Amino acid sequence: MLAVLSPGQGSQKPGFLSPWLELPGAEARLTWWSALAGVDLVHLGTLADAEEIKDTARTQPLLVAAALLAAEHLPLAGVGLVAGHSVGELGAAAVAGVLTPETAITLAGIRGREMAAACALEPTGMSAVLGGDADEVVAAIEAHGLYPANRNGTGQIVAAGALDALAGLAAEPPASARVRALAVAGAFHTPYMAPAEQALGIVAAGAPVAGPARILLSNLDGTAVTDGAEMLRRLVGQVTAPVRWDLVMRTLRERGVTGVIELPPAGTLAGLVKRELKGDGLPEIVTLNTPADLDAARDLIARHGATDPTATEGARP
Numbered sequence: 505m506l507a508v509l510s511p512g513q514g515s516q517k518p519g520f521l522s523p524w525l526e527l528p529g530a531e532a533r534l535t536w537w538s539a540l541a542g543v544d545l546v547h548l549g550t551l552a553d554a555e556e557i558k559d560t561a562r563t564q565p566l567l568v569a570a571a572l573l574a575a576e577h578l579p580l581a582g583v584g585l586v587a588g589h590s591v592g593e594l595g596a597a598a599v600a601g602v603l604t605p606e607t608a609i610t611l612a613g614i615r616g617r618e619m620a621a622a623c624a625l626e627p628t629g630m631s632a633v634l635g636g637d638a639d640e641v642v643a644a645i646e647a648h649g650l651y652p653a654n655r656n657g658t659g660q661i662v663a664a665g666a667l668d669a670l671a672g673l674a675a676e677p678p679a680s681a682r683v684r685a686l687a688v689a690g691a692f693h694t695p696y697m698a699p700a701e702q703a704l705g706i707v708a709a710g711a712p713v714a715g716p717a718r719i720l721l722s723n724l725d726g727t728a729v730t731d732g733a734e735m736l737r738r739l740v741g742q743v744t745a746p747v748r749w750d751l752v753m754r755t756l757r758e759r760g761v762t763g764v765i766e767l768p769p770a771g772t773l774a775g776l777v778k779r780e781l782k783g784d785g786l787p788e789i790v791t792l793n794t795p796a797d798l799d800a801a802r803d804l805i806a807r808h809g810a811t812d813p814t815a816t817e818g819a820r821p
Contacts, residue, residue, distance in 0.1 A: 505584040506763040506808040507756055507787070508599055510571040512590030512747075513564060513688070515772045516557050521549025521566075523794040524573055524768070533576075534569060540606055541565035541613035560623065560689050564591045564616030565609055571595035571767040572605045574792055578765070578801060580718075582809025585759060587721040587752050589773055590654075590693070591615060593739055599767075601717035602732045611739070614707050618700035619743065623690030625699070630654075630664040630688050631674065636681030644678040653693040654747045657780045664691035693746050701743040708740050718810075719759070726751025749773075753780045756787070763808030764789045765801045 525531050531546060538545045548557055548566045557563055571588075572595055580599065588596030591612060598608040630653060633641050638661065642652050645663040650673060654662035663673055663683075674683040690696060713732035722729050722738050724745055729735045753776065756764075762785075766774045770791035778786060788808065790801045 505759055505761050506582060506765070506805055506810070507585040507587065507759075507761045508575070508578070508580075508583050508596075509764060509766045509773045509777075510586070510588035510592035510595035510599065511567065511766060511769060511771075511773050512588070512592040513560070513567065513692075514686075515769045516563055516567060517769055518552065518554050518557065519550055520769045520793070521545075521570055521573075523796070524570070525550065527577070527795055530573060533573060537565075537569050537605070537609045540610045541569070542617070543613065545569050558687065560620040561613075561616040564619070565612040567591055567769070568595045568598075568608055568612040570769060572598055572608065574767050574798075575599050576605075577795070577798055579805055579809075582805040583718055584810040585719040585721065585756070585761060586716075587756075588723075589749055589752075590723065590742070590747050592767075592773075593723055593742060595767065596720060597716075597735055597739060599718075600720040602713055602715070602720060602735050604712065607711050607713075611704065611708060611711065615700065615704050615743065618703040619692065619697055620689060622697050622700040626690075626696060627667045628665060628691035628694075628696050629667050629670055630662050630686045630691060631670050632684045632686055633661045633663055633673075633678065634682050634684060635659050636678040641678045641681055644676075645673065648673045648676075651691065651694040652746055653691065655750045656747075657750050657753060657776050660776075662686070664694045665696070666691075693742070693744065695744055697743045701740060704743060705740045708736055711736060721752050721755055723747045723749065723752065726753075726755045728755070749776065750780070753777060757781055761787050763787055763804045765804060766791050768793050 594608045650663045650665035653664035
C-alpha cells in the first residue's frame with residue numbers, strides 16, 4: 505500500500521516553492537489560492553525570508569498550498585492512504601477528497617490567523633523533550649502544568665504551555681531526557697488555542713465535505729475516518745487537541761504500508777517514519793521537494809499503489 509503524507513508547521517524553507525512555479529499554470533493557481541487564504545502565497549513561497557514564513561498566519565496556508573500544488577501532479581487513483589501532521593491534515597483531507605483544495609486553503613488561512621491571534625493573548629511556547637521514558641516524560645510535563653501537545657514517535661514528545669513552566673521543565677528535565685525550546689509563537693494543540701478553535705469552527709460549519717475516496721488517518725488517535733463531516737469536526741478540534749503522530753505511524757505499520765511519498769516541503773515526516781518503522785520492514789520513501797522528484801513519486805505509486813478495491817478498505821466506495 506502507498507501512503508501520501510502532508511507535513512506541518514516547521515517544515516518550511518525559504519524559496520522552497522520557486523521550482524514549482526516553473527510548471528504551467530502553477531503561478532496562476534497560487535495566485536487564486538492567495539485570494540482565498542488572505543496572504544501572498546507566491547511571494548511567501550519564493551522571495552520571503554525565514555522570519556517572514558515563520559509567522560503562523562502565513563506559514564499554515566503556505567504549507568497546505570505547497571502540498572496540494574504538488575499533489576495535483578500525482579496519479580492519486582493509486583494512492584491507498586493519506587495522513588497529515590497538524591495543519592498538514594487539511595492538505596491530507598483535500599488529497600483524500602473530503603475537502604476541495606479551495607476549502608482546505610480557506611480553512612488554513614483562517615486557522616493560521618486565528619492561532620496567531622490566540623498566541624498573542626498570553627506568553628506561551630513549546631519545547632521538545634528528547635529521549636527518556638515516554639510515561640515519565642508525560643508525567644513530568646503534566647507535573648509542571650504543561651501539555652503533551654505532540655507525540656511524534658519514540659523519544660520525541662513536545663511540551664506546550666506557559667513560558668515560565670517550560671523554563672521549569674528545562675531546569676528539571678525527566679531522567680535521560682533533554683529539553684530544547686522550539687521557535688514557535690505559542691502553545692499549539694493546547695487549551696490556549698480555544699479562541700482559534702471557536703473561530704475556525706464557526707466558518708467550518710458551512711464548509712462542503714464529502715466522504716474520503718481513500719483511507720484518511722486522523723491525528724487524534726491514528727484511526728481511519730470514513731465520514732467527511734466527522735473528519736471536519738476533528739480538523740477543528742485538532743487546534744486544541746494533541747497531535748498523536750506516533751499513533752498514525754503505528755497505523756501505517758498495521759496497514760502494511762510499503763511505500764511513502766512526503767509532499768513538499770518534504771523531509772521531516774520521512775525522517776520520523778524511518779526512525780519509527782526501521783525494524784518492521786522500512787517502507788520505500790520518496791521526498792517530493794521539486795518537480796524533478798515527480799517521476800520517482802509516480803514510479804513509487806505504480807509499484808506500491810492500489811491495484812484493487814480492497815486496497816482502500818475503510819474509504820468510501
